[in-house]
Amino acid sequence: MTSTLNCKTYHLPPAAAEWLRAGVPCPAALFVVQHLTGLPLLNVHIYPKAKPTPRNAHELYIVELLLDAVPEFRASFPEMALASPQWATIVGLWEGLLTSLHEEVQRNQLAPLTSRKLNAALGG
Numbered sequence: 001m002t003s004t005l006n007c008k009t010y011h012l013p014p015a016a017a018e019w020l021r022a023g024v025p026c027p028a029a030l031f032v033v034q035h036l037t038g039l040p041l042l043n044v045h046i047y048p049k050a051k052p053t054p055r056n057a058h059e060l061y062i063v064e065l066l067l068d069a070v071p072e073f074r075a076s077f078p079e080m081a082l083a084s085p086q087w088a089t090i091v092g093l094w095e096g097l098l099t100s101l102h103e104e105v106q107r108n109q110l111a112p113l114t115s116r117k118l119n120a121a122l123g124g
Contacts (some may be wrong), residue, residue, distance in 0.1 A: 010039040015070045026059045027052035029066045035083050036076050053082040053122065057101050057111030060118060064098060089121050 014032055019025075025033075030041045031052045042050055054060040067074040081091040090097070097114060104111040 001088050008037045008038070012037055012039055012045060013059050016066075016073065019066055019069045024065065026054070026062045028059050029063050031083070032063060032066060032073065032077075032080060035080060037071055046065065052089065053084075053086045053090055054118060057079045057104070057114040060097055060101060060114065061111075064101075086122050090118075093117075093121055 006106045012033075016037070019034065027042070027050075031050070033039060042052070054063055056067070067077055067080075078091060081088040097118060100114040100117055101111050105112055
């Protein structure tokens, strides 16, 4: 009896591999990589329907660092709107959230207003 192994292949841009190797990710950023590449990074056995979004300004910033590091992901980021209604909201508000984040950081703040805007948009 012969068995065959069904192996999927994924395209992970080299910049994304380097970003993952640096160990910066948060669950939302890992989900961006997973959604845009198909590479299973989140434990689907524990959280089968998990589609983590940024929960605060810090995680929003980490996702932005990922998009800065991987131009292919920046170009494909609008596709995140298809992942879930929450991601659709975030994608729609992305530029405004980043503007808020940068304004708060320039004033030496930890971006509490940005976190509140994000949570309000997600119904939290």
